[in-house]
Amino acid sequence: MRQSPDAVDVRIGARLAELRAQRAWSLEELADRSGVSRSTLSRAERGDISPTASLLNRLCHVYGRTMSQLLSEVEAEAPALVRAADQPIWKDRGSGFSRRAVSPPHDGLRGELVEGRLDPGADIAYDRPPVTGLEQHLWLLDGALEVTDGDQVHHLAPGDCLRMRVFGPTRFRCAGPAGAHYVLAVVRP
Template sequence: MRQSAEEETDARLAARLAELRAEHGWSLGELAERTGVSRSTLSRAERAEISPTAALLNRLCHVYGRTMSRLLGEVEAGAEPAPLVRAGEQPVWEDRASGFVRRSVSPPHPALRGELVEGRLAAGADLAYDRPPVPGLEQHIWVLEGALEVTAQDTAHHLAAGDCLRLRVWGPTRFRCAGEKETRYVLAVVLP
């Protein structure tokens, strides 16, 4: 039986997560302590028994010192990203549990500090990250359609179509679709 594209991506992601843990020489117990995620959840994610949520991937990215785009880029086929990536070739990842869809517009490259991501949040979606993947990460959030509420450093920012918020991420953040329709935004990420 042939796997769906989502199942293939989940399987590659699971394998990469297991590789990263092995590269660091950590047991599941050590990784659980570092992330605050249960051993069983980590184990299931590494065996592709579950599709990790954005919040779980964010915690893993934090301990591995990489952005989510970089992690997802490592999962995609091909070692070296091309200078031009056609729209149909841009990797898309979905957190089905939260209603979040993420498209890596400019796949990251280890030698570059910036990347572009398109985010889509379904009506009512609420996505919370308890820590940044990389402390001091600079983000520019430009809303293309809909309404978005971004909370950072205990301050809620209400953004409408056309608005852009710039911030450095040091602690928890929250992205919430603040309207009755899907929100679509561009996230420019710059490593410190």
């Protein structure tokens, strides 16, 4: 028996379909540009699947936006003050990653704060940044995290802060027996 689709996944899918339509791209053309199969793209646009962080990252790269921008586009206009209970949480259940938009992005601003949590053993690889030259400041609050930026591997312990400009592949791996909890400040170029 098929579970009914998650409302957020349906809204994300609709926004992805809208972005593709705005560019007058076929599914085939988007598949070529993103490296994602046509069937996966079609299922994601219909809200039949919950897109993974890696899939959304590939599509954000093609559409020239951050993941926070994409996710905020399926939510209402972000107010100046966002109460903790109102901060949207998105989960990639397949990879063990959850992401809270602490300060949802705004078209007129370049920075945003994101809270990330990785389950023990979680390993997320991105083949490219959603926006080339994206500036990130990752502050590890709890756990152990291994971050790979291109060819450099960084091992973070609680309290460590890693600053990077992202131009190529990255990988976030929960390196300890407990989950990892961090704050990520993202600044668009």
